[in-house]
Amino acid sequence: MQHELIPDATLVRNYMSGQEAALEILILRHKQKIYSFIYSKVFDSDIAEDIFQDTFIKVIRTLKRGAYNEEGKFLPWVMRIAHNLVIDHFRKSNRMPKFDNAGEFNIFSVLSDSTLNAEKRIIKAQVEDDVRRLVDELPDDQRDVLMMRIYKDMSFKEISERTGVSINTALGRMRYALINLRKIIEKNNIVLTN
Structure with missing residues (x-):
């Protein structure tokens, strides 16, 4: 079966049952749309790339935990995660102090x-x-x-x-x-x- 004929929901199930390649197909399928959405909010390719990567770290974590529910479609769910990370980015860059890189790291x-x-x-x-x-x-x-x-x-x-x-x-x-x-x-x- 050709990749483009496999529905998102099937790919998600396949990935959750251990088929790592299924996630790659999902990322390739939706990368342009998700990245463009993020870029349209931040207007910086490095920041957009970071948020895109963080989005998929979150997607992977949620799927690995088995915490993804099938109610919504995959793409709107990923877009919501990306949207929340964009908001977090602006919150962090506008109001939160930067980490002090001089001394030892301090998580607090x-x-x-x-x-x-x-x-x-x-x-x-x-x-x-x-x-x-x-x-x-x-x-x-x-x-x-x-x-x-x-x-x-x-x-x-x-x-x-x-x-x-x-x-x-x-x-x-x-x-x-x-x-x-x-x-x-x-x-x-x-x-x-x-």
């Missing part, structure tokens, strides 16, 4: 709140230590991509240039870093929220 630098009481500060410091230890357990290539993306706010394009690998490889490493972090968290029974 965007959550700075001078009104934190002593107990909350202790909990915050403990969670921060846990996160740092978890990140240290990742393989070097995954840890590097995660640090560059999350803590240094670098685009996948910049990560690709810095590490000398393709954008897809950087994206894959990020995906595996997140999967491995989840496994490490579950293995150690760490609760990151209070």
Whole structure:
């Protein structure tokens, strides 16, 4: 059966049952529409590319968790995710402070709140230590991509240039870093929220 004849819903089911190639067909099928939509909001190809990549990281995570429901169609669902990430981008760039790249990374630098009481500060410091230890357990290539993306706010394009690998490889490493972090968290029974 030719790829273009396979409905989205079938491809989604195939991907969820372990056929990795099904996702590639879905991405290729809808890439232009989704990317154009994102670009029409941000007017910057690097930012659009990042949001596009983040959209599919979210799609992959949701599908892997089995949390996708078939009620809506695949494309409108992905467009909603992209739309929310565009809104997040503007929220972050307009109102949220940038990460401080000078010293050691600090996951809470965007959550700075001078009104934190002593107990909350202790909990915050403990969670921060846990996160740092978890990140240290990742393989070097995954840890590097995660640090560059999350803590240094670098685009996948910049990560690709810095590490000398393709954008897809950087994206894959990020995906595996997140999967491995989840496994490490579950293995150690760490609760990151209070």
